[in-house]
Amino acid sequence: MRPRSQSNAAPQSNEQPRTTVWRFSALILVAFLLVSVAAFVLGGRLEAILPQWIMIILRYALALSPGLIWYLPEKRLQDRAAARGLERHRAITGITFLSGVLALGAGSLLLDEVLRPEDWLPSAGGLERIQGYTLTTGIVEGFLKYAVMRYTAWPDQFRRREDGIYYGIAAGIGYAVALNIRYVLRLEPALSAASMRIAATTLSQVAFGAMLGFFLAEAARGQRRFYWLPGGFGLTAFITGIYIAFRAGVVVSGLGTSPIMGLAVSTGLAIVTFLVLAFFINVLDVREQGRLGIQGERL
Amino acid sequence: MKRQTIGQTPFIIREEMPAQVNLQNRWGSLLVIIMTVAGLLAAFLLRDTILSASIFFENLEAGLALRYPASWIVETEGDFVLRVTDPESLPFKTTITASVRIIGLETSAVSVVNRITLERSPSLPGYDVLESREIQTPYGIAESVSFTYIAIENNPLLQSIPVPMRGQDIIFIKERQAIILTYTAARENFDPDYFYFENMLRSLVF
Numbered sequence: 001m002r003p004r005s006q007s008n009a010a011p012q013s014n015e016q017p018r019t020t021v022w023r024f025s026a027l028i029l030v031a032f033l034l035v036s037v038a039a040f041v042l043g044g045r046l047e048a049i050l051p052q053w054i055m056i057i058l059r060y061a062l063a064l065s066p067g068l069i070w071y072l073p074e075k076r077l078q079d080r081a082a083a084r085g086l087e088r089h090r091a092i093t094g095i096t097f098l099s100g101v102l103a104l105g106a107g108s109l110l111l112d113e114v115l116r117p118e119d120w121l122p123s124a125g126g127l128e129r130i131q132g133y134t135l136t137t138g139i140v141e142g143f144l145k146y147a148v149m150r151y152t153a154w155p156d157q158f159r160r161r162e163d164g165i166y167y168g169i170a171a172g173i174g175y176a177v178a179l180n181i182r183y184v185l186r187l188e189p190a191l192s193a194a195s196m197r198i199a200a201t202t203l204s205q206v207a208f209g210a211m212l213g214f215f216l217a218e219a220a221r222g223q224r225r226f227y228w229l230p231g232g233f234g235l236t237a238f239i240t241g242i243y244i245a246f247r248a249g250v251v252v253s254g255l256g257t258s259p260i261m262g263l264a265v266s267t268g269l270a271i272v273t274f275l276v277l278a279f280f281i282n283v284l285d286v287r288e289q290g291r292l293g294i295q296g297e298r299l
Numbered sequence: 300m301k302r303q304t305i306g307q308t309p310f311i312i313r314e315e316m317p318a319q320v321n322l323q324n325r326w327g328s329l330l331v332i333i334m335t336v337a338g339l340l341a342a343f344l345l346r347d348t349i350l351s352a353s354i355f356f357e358n359l360e361a362g363l364a365l366r367y368p369a370s371w372i373v374e375t376e377g378d379f380v381l382r383v384t385d386p387e388s389l390p391f392k393t394t395i396t397a398s399v400r401i402i403g404l405e406t407s408a409v410s411v412v413n414r415i416t417l418e419r420s421p422s423l424p425g426y427d428v429l430e431s432r433e434i435q436t437p438y439g440i441a442e443s444v445s446f447t448y449i450a451i452e453n454n455p456l457l458q459s460i461p462v463p464m465r466g467q468d469i470i471f472i473k474e475r476q477a478i479i480l481t482y483t484a485a486r487e488n489f490d491p492d493y494f495y496f497e498n499m500l501r502s503l504v505f
Binding site for chain 1: 320321322323324326327328330331334335338339341342343345346349350370387
């Protein structure tokens with residue numbers, strides 16, 4: 001943090017500005033959403049004029065698109081930060097990659113082979129679905145993303161609360177890319193249908209990753225009690241359970257299916273999550289400044 | 300994080316904020332792992348609870364009561380006491396049927412098996428008895444018959460490939476009644492869905 005009145009004697013922070021983290025994350029998500037909507041609108045027309053092998057490439061490109069849209073600008077951002085003498089966010093690529101590997105390995109094994117919630121939860125009642133998805137998908141996906149951040153970059157790289165959001169997005173994108181690739185491999189869906197599903201998966205994974213990142217970043221400040229991390233982990237798993245049960249009800253309702261409604265629910269989840277996290281980060285920062293008697297300008 | 304003042308201006312030196320893996324965080328991390336393990340165990344329990352959720356059925360006229368899977372479709376009109384069908388099973392519906400036949404005082408379970416075989420052979424393509432043997436049940440000795448057949452969709456509007464089916468009859472003889480519990484499922488669903496049949500068998504009272 002730098003003081004309100006500039007002084008040559010005051011040391012300058014070498015961290016990237018907070019606004020950069022938020023703006024960059026928002027831009028990446030909006031760019032990805034635009035790519036998905038474009039694929040949805042143009043998918044049907046492209047299927048009619050392009051050969052099958054190109055459509056297969058496009059499907060895989062779409063599945064990988066969250067990672068590509070995130071990785072290249074992120075690397076550029078970090079290089080520019082380094083060139084300006086600011087500190088890099090380290091291990092971002094590793095966290096993204098590891099999260100994807102764990103999703104395809106442990107996540108896929110537990111959810112698709114052992115627990116198989118899709119075999120027994122869709123026909124259950126509403127409360128049982130929420131319970132079931134919390135205890136299966138919520139716990140498994142949440143723990144894998146949490147573990148990737150907790151046992152790699154945490155706590156050294158979680159110096160500010162925004163860092164948690166940033167690393168959470170990285171873990172979420174890695175996990176989402178893995179789920180997207182598995183989805184395209186298994187079902188070979190049409191481009192339009194794939195675009196909605198891929199967008200919904202990515203936005204929700206990013207939102208849940210950011211939630212976990214927030215709780216980890218707050219814990220890294222060393223002022224929280226022992227129940228903070230399990231509480232945040234449990235809350236994220238519970239919201240995951242509610243989201244899956246609610247989204248399934250919205251997508252498959254009435255006589256037909258509505259993938260656009262599914263995307264709307266996921267977009268809503270992501271927007272609300274980021275607004276709530278931004279609000280809490282702001283409140284916590286202001287409180288901390290007040291406690292320390294600082295009236296300086298926030299970075 | 301450390302507060303310092305240079306001149307009149309307070310500021311925080313962030314570079315000095317230490318990495319906080321304190322005791323509270325260590326306990327928190329351990330609790331997350333415990334929560335994950337406990338959550339997965341609870342998921343298995345919930346799955347068993349949902350899958351074995353059942354509804355009580357009683358037919359006083361036939362003198363038969365049992366519990367059937369809660370999410371299955373029920374039929375009671377026909378030449379059976381109860382027929383329940385899993386609406387989600389593919390490629391062919393898994394079905395459990397309970398029926399009662401009046402028999403002579405000297406009629407044995409083997410005779411009932413032969414009678415059933417004669418009835419099914421013309422109506423079920425490829426009907427073949429794999430095994431017929433006596434088994435011990437809570438109600439005494441019963442006859443178990445394993446069989447196979449081919450399920451063919453009769454509706455010409457619903458084109459489908461014939462499905463190999465497996466089935467099992469459990470036949471109890473009680474005085475002048477033969478109580479027959481029949482389980483049929485597509486070959487690939489026979490073993491995974493068998494616990495429904497076992498649960499129903501365990502709940503049977505006559």
